[in-house]
Amino acid sequence: MTERLVRYSELLASGWSRGQVRGRVAQGSMLRLTRGVYGPPAADTEDRLAAIFERLPDSAVAGFHTGAMLHGFGDARSTRCHVIVPAGSAVPQIRGVVTHESVVPVRDPVLVRGLPCAPAARCAADLARALRRTEALPVLDLCLRVAACHRDDLRDELGHHRGLRGVRQARELINLADPRSECRQESQLRLLLVDAGLPAPEPQLWLHDRYGMPLYRIDLAYRKRRIGIEYDGQSHLDPDAFHYDRFRSNWLAGQGWRMRYFTADDLYRRPTHIVTTIHSLLTH
Known part of the structure; x- marks a missing residue:
């Protein structure tokens, strides 16, 4: 993952020319994962995410759809990378990245597959607030099914979101969520x-x-x-x-x-x- 990534500036500092970098990419022996970050041609999703985090502030963590995917309950589909940063953070605009500025601090971020990530309960609670009901309940069901967290963890997390949009919906759906549901x-x-x-x-x-x-x-x-x-x-x-x-x-x-x-x-x-x-x- 991150050890397989290299910054453009590092390539130049080690003696590569701009033409050599472009040539390697054109030959397919190296892949441009995001602006200024390169990786192997067989780079996977986690490599691409790691490359994006090379460009984000240290306070950024994966959350929402991306966090749920990393924790194993990515039922809500999104082709973009979702990250959470503190409100007011300066974040570069990156293609394919959705930045969520949150007034609710992410408590106890975790490393998942080497990537900084919001805890499972935070990812699930955010999705339960933000998604339509028909999309949110499958996420919560799957979250409980794979034991990413417990129902009490979800309720505790939601308690820190009082006054925010979608909290009432999330509370109702957390009570209805059932780990026995299979799809x-x-x-x-x-x-x-x-x-x-x-x-x-x-x-x-x-x-x-x-x-x-x-x-x-x-x-x-x-x-x-x-x-x-x-x-x-x-x-x-x-x-x-x-x-x-x-x-x-x-x-x-x-x-x-x-x-x-x-x-x-x-x-x-x-x-x-x-x-x-x-x-x-x-x-x-």
Whole structure:
């Protein structure tokens, strides 16, 4: 990582000419990672981030989307590098870098893969405040799932953000977050039902056979009502899984489960259809 990086000024000081630097880049034996910083042609994402930090003030730390990615819960997608600096800091404009000037100091920054980073709870709390609800809950679910931090850590961090925009949303979503959720669509389905005023379904409910052995899981379930909800992604369209799904569906029906299956088209284009379908099942 950083030991694989070299500044342009260092190359010149060691005897390289400007033409030699340009030639190496043109040949592909060296890569310009950001202005004034070069690295090997096989440079990875962490090399690129390290190169950016070579140009940032010492107070800068990775946060928001980038911090979440480094901590292992980067569900919120962003092609840019997000850094946090104290409010009023002088920061150079760098292509592909989003600078967040924060009035809330980053407490106890950590090194993650050699890069200065805000703690996981800070990254998650910032995203929970800043993102739309449908994007924020999957981040929080995944944060808890990979054990990047605990729910109490999130609540404690959010306590330092009082008065800032999005705190109310973040507080609600932290209470709703569930580490059992296995994908963003499951999180969004659960949020859709809760926001419509329906009870929160239980994620990833295991059902057992008559010997007490775990047999099948349901994406989202109302256990007492025996209502199951499944998100049908591409994995469900695999021909090899067709017969398994048929056996599973027949077994669930035989156990009295009323199953409903929804696709991305339902979730993102016909959310009202999902709500009315589940509401009807819960009220009959």
